[in-house]
Amino acid sequence: AVVSTQSTGVDSRPDLSGVSSCERLTAAGIPCSYVYINSSTYIMKKVTKVMLAADALLANGYVLGPVGTAMMGLIANTYNKPVIVCCETYKFCERVQTDSILYNELADPDSMLKTLNAEESPVAGWRESPNTRLVNLVYDTTPPALVSIVITEIAELPCSSAPVVLRRGAVKM
């Protein structure tokens, strides 16, 4: 039997990596819709589950993901949709972190100036202005309370099992 699913890709600037996800999904035959993260409350009512990717799972259960992951987790929780994080166990990390600022990466600020229409952004001359800064965060941390389940290659776990998996890995070695 073929189950027809629909998926909605939520994208955030400036990477707009959701576009390539949409392309891959439509190529596979899954009907897709596409919104920016600003409109996530607009579509959240019709969504049945939210799937997020992670860059790391920290030892205190926080999920380090591309910026916007935490926002999606919060909105999904408010609308009572399950949040599923897909993360391989090699991404589990002994570090602990409670917020997104203490340890993060800054990507190229000029990529925030990219607009799809031909007009230049009003802050294009931001380097000359002493008062303007562009901050292009790469990661953000999602609190474990906002995540329903983490799917790894060995099992489906709650976020709080991260240190258990790490310990198991250490014992094995």
Place this chain on the structure above:
Amino acid sequence: HQHDHQHAEAVVSTQSTGSFKNHEMDPFLLKKIPKDTVSRLEEFALYLRESKKERRSYVSVVKTVNVFRDLICTADWVTARELIKIIKCYCKYLPLSQSNETDVSNVVRRILKIIREENAGPEATNLADGISAFFKSDMKPSNLGRSDLQDNILNSIVELLVELDTSKSNIINMALEHIHSNERILTYGHSNTIRDFLLHGRRARDFEVIVCESGPSLQGHRMAAELSAGGIKTTVIADSAAFAIIHAVNKVIIGTHTIMADGALRAANGVHQLAMAAKYFSVPVIVCAALYKLSPTHLCSYDPDAFNKVIGPENMLNFSNAKLHSKVLISNPDFDYVPSDLIELFITNTGGHAPSYLYRIISELYHPDDYDLDNMCVETVDDEL
């Protein structure tokens, strides 16, 4: 392969405004209004129809008052009831059912309330006599003749214009009560009121502002440029990063397009999620808006297609990516509904108010018979025409 075609239908339905089925004015109206006024009224309707995103609501509100003042002076009426009927008839002709026009509808409601009050004269019923007396729509013809009544109405309209004129300065003068030194304030997208509010605060205090880009229109960039030109240290972040930084922010100060009757907002796309993130970290959300944005309408349905307006996605995904465009449903809603429990304070031209107090302000500003301007319920008692 099921696409949700509801979105396409919604675009069509919000475009077709019922009052424009026939572009002719009601013959009743044409009987009562001289020809040159008719042309001015048609011009105003055209101005509203070509609603542009960057149109300032203050400008359209002042235009509205002037057009209706013109109508009151030149139309053929004797009693206040007739005048109200003429005004409501004209409102049917205007494209007020489009989401952009709530500020215009609100000002029309204010004018109607002025007419009713002047008609009732000094012995008007006030709330002290009880709620039921207030809701009686007594349109007894007043003792004043048309010219006196018209003079009183026009005087009150001049007061209304002064109130509209000073509404922004009243709001921004409260900036120093709400911004302290070394504070970090988060704002969203572009708002003239908020920009002037923050710039006024900058004159006496030193603080930082973080501006969310507000994709896909990226109005936040314009706001950041204006704020930093005014001497405020500004940081621009992507909307997705709002949750990441909001715990380090002292307060969120935003503007809005409309305030609904229960204290909810119809604001720019993306404000709801920002308010949710602020609530999660207990960061207060303060909304600065003039009272002409306060609309006595409630959210009738949570269906986003009934409340919202979907605009073109050219800013979201390049049309050159035609293969994707043809397969993927792209939604670009213009507004966002923010429930009132996420908002801490409203700063209006009459001062600061909690969202729970707005119902009282509505009862002072508007008359219950005027709440629904689209399906105008003209009083069922006989007209003396």
